[in-house]
Amino acid sequence: MDINIKKSSLKYQIAEGIKKEIFQGNLDPGDKVTENYIAKKLEVSRGPVREAIQLLVMEGLLVSVTYKETRVSSITTEEVTELLIPMRINMETFALKKAYSSWNERHFEKFDELVDKMKRATIFNDMPLFNEIDLQFHELIIVSSNMNNLAHLWAGILNRIRLHFVHQNRLSLDLQKFTDxxxxxxxxFKTGDLETAVQGLRDHIINTNMPRVELLPDQENEHNKE
Structure with missing residues (x-):
């Protein structure tokens, strides 16, 4: 595990390092995360490591069972189909309806830049980078609505979406299709027609996720692991 500790609060630095390992696919769903191993690896005491782990449990990236162990969270087909996809459709299309009339050339330039970055990440098969750019693309829709409550809701599910992207994209190995x-x-979006844009966004979220949900573990299998 390669984590650089900087001067700011130790527990947050450790937490960010563990996040990086998860989002880069170096820690798989179900992998154990132990205080002793991380503390020895980083040459720090167990206290800040324990606090970092607690932070990530609260964020939904780790699952801790009392008196047992802590593991990297999984994302199941049930969560994706019943929660994440419907939530994303509702939140992103709502944001688009609120923001679309105010979009100008600057907004479209930002979208163009993100798509260009996706293309470069695809050429180098950089999955972690691609996932982050993908999230930035969709977050731009949310942020452009200028609705703080919506932004807070998005932030609340962001790490679950990240987990979904990490596991789905790693297994599908089809970055070019996602870019296209x-x-x-x-x-x-560039048609200038709100109804067309909203329908296009809804179709995009469904078409880029639903056909690939079978790549994720189902709920029954997750329970069996426990």
Whole structure:
């Protein structure tokens, strides 16, 4: 585990390092995360490591069972189909309806830049970078609505979306297709028609996720692991 500790609060630095390992796919769903191992690896005491782990449990990235062990969280087909996809559709299309009339050339330039970055990440097969750019693309829709409550709701599910992207994209190995689908969505946005843009966004979220949910573990299998 390669984590650099800087001068700011130790527990947050450790937590960010563990997050990085998860989002880069170096820690798989179900992998154990132990205080002793991390403390020895980083040459720190167990206290800040324990606090960092507690932070990540609260964020939904780790699952801790009292008196047993802590493991990296999984994301299941049930959570994706019943919670994440419906929530994303409602939140992102709502944000689009609120923001679309105010979008100008600057907004579209930002979307274009993100799609160009996706293309570069695809060329180098940089999955972690691609996932972050993908999130930035969709977060731009949320932020452009200028609705703080919506932004807070998005922040609340962001790490679960990250987990979904990490596991889905790593297993599907089809970054070029994801890039093409974002370019199609952006062209839909550029039509200037709100109804077309909203429908395009809804279709995009469904088409880039639903066909691949079988790659994720189902709920029954997750219970069996426990």
């Amino acid at each position: 689908e974002h370019e199609i969505l952006l062209n839909t």
